[in-house]
Amino acid sequence: MAKDKIQAIKGMADMLPEDTPYWDKFTQAVVEAAQEYGYMQIRTPILEQTRLFKRGIGEVTDIVEKEMYSFVDSLNGDELTMRPENTASVVRACIEHNLLYDAPRRLWYMGPMFRHERPQRGRLRQFHQFGLEALGFKGPDVDAEQLLLVKRVWDKLGIKNVWLELNCLGQFAERQVYRETLIKYFEAHKEILDEEAQRRLYTNPLRILDTKNPAMQELVENAPKLMDSLGEESKAFLKRLTDILEAEGIDYRINPRLVRGLDYYNLTVFEWVTDKLGAQSTVCGGGRYDPLIGMLGGKETPACGFAMGIERIIELMKEEGIAPSYKECSVYVAWSGEDSFLFALRTAEALRNKQISTILHSGSAKFANQMKRANASGADFAVIIGESETQEKMVSIKPLRENLKDYGQQLKMTVEQAVEYLAEQTR
Known part of the structure; x- marks a missing residue:
């Protein structure tokens, strides 16, 4: 059940x-x-x-x-x-x-x-x-x-x-004079006041002025003005x-x-x-x-x-159509092969040490699916680590957004170079 x-x-x-x-x-x-x-x-x-x-x-x-x-x-x-x-x-x-x-x-x-x-x-x-x-x-x-x-x-x-x-x-004394003037005015039109206004008449008459009741709008518009007091x-x-x-x-x-x-x-x-x-x-x-x-x-x-x-x-x-950009991270790290995981993890940690928001892909998946996930995350860059990158101790960087420098290219560099490059680009 x-x-x-x-x-x-x-x-x-x-x-x-x-x-x-x-x-x-x-x-x-x-x-x-x-x-x-x-x-x-x-x-x-x-x-x-x-x-x-x-x-x-x-x-x-x-x-x-x-x-x-x-x-x-x-x-x-x-x-x-x-x-x-x-x-x-x-x-x-x-x-x-x-x-x-x-x-x-x-x-x-x-x-x-x-x-x-x-x-x-x-x-x-x-x-x-x-x-x-x-x-x-x-x-x-x-x-x-x-x-x-x-x-x-x-x-x-x-x-x-x-x-x-x-x-x-x-000031208080001026408002007290106005309060008495307002009470006398509303008393003379008591039949128009709704239940809420009648409840407020002697306790909080100024609040009657901001009523939203359409039937009372003309009465309120013609009420004495505080400015005159x-x-x-x-x-x-x-x-x-x-x-x-x-x-x-x-x-x-x-x-x-x-x-x-x-x-x-x-x-x-x-x-x-x-x-x-x-x-x-x-x-x-x-x-x-x-x-x-x-x-x-x-x-x-x-x-x-x-x-x-x-x-x-x-x-x-x-x-008003003000839409702040939504992104889970700045960099998405995609990797493939068991031997690549620790290298990918250390790369992600190096990026985080530079205060770069980074997601390391979790679980196994084809590179194509990982790249779809990188795009969906809103990340500006994907860091790609496959078997060849792991063997060479290099990483590949792919800018994901059209407004970014080097968009359409895939850059290969050391982890240290990648960290400095991404720190500059995501600043």
Whole structure:
């Protein structure tokens, strides 16, 4: 009787070898960009105390109320949560290890996050983010720096179909005035509000502005604008930021509906969006969160940051036809005859000693089949070792790709010469 197959948990996807080149290309681009701007890596645990996210994200949010993977540790009774985002964790680490005592910090991270959402294209329950946090900088120059960094990532990846949406949330007191104005406006049109909007009306009214319900779009479009509640300092902060962006040729659109429902967000808020991924249009989002470090027990410190959804960006790369080359190795070693195996093995090891990615054919097969396998592997070169090569202590090299020097020729040389030749050609 056949046994039931065990499958992955819904919304938690495998990364298959065919997708590895996309992940590698993305990783190279973001790490290069982070280093070019002086950001250093930080790694935080996947598990944190639940109260970190309740305090850092806010209890009256969809994430905390409905999406977090939380449980009680059966060994000691601790309330734990698999991180749904990483800003709170980075701030916790900075406070715990006193990282901000002598200087501001520019930090980057990359890793898995977890939210119990309805899985769909571009939205998984285990998903991965790359993000930056700049702590101790008042801005708006650092806000602009992060937006320039994101633009640099798009350029490195070759992504074209993204644009920047920007807004200013002002300071807490200004937002409180706006909040009351918004509540009065929506109360006057309560019959139009859907169930979700009515639930948020008195707890998180700003989040009503980003509703996707078509029946509420006209109501939201005519709602009072946050910009009208901002003071001169907040408006000047936004003006300075947009002046820098314009000077650097970064196009943007002010989106008055772009908000955050949490009290610790202030001033800058931004999203990079696309029209290529259906409903999941945001591929990068961030902003300024000056009050958060104080709220989590640290000294009041200005900060800003962003996070990118890696799976969404890879989907976008595929939509735009960006196809990183897929290859298992740079060199494929084919051999024939029992006497040739050890010579072939030593040749492969000599290549690997030069950091050349090398596959040594495993198992017996005709040379023709081995060469088919070499081509299928994506290797740039085949190293051929037959009985004559073994007797002569020589190897034959065959370039496999049309764009390579010496394509169409078969070169014969010593192992030492072959290693130097291939090290130069695969550099």
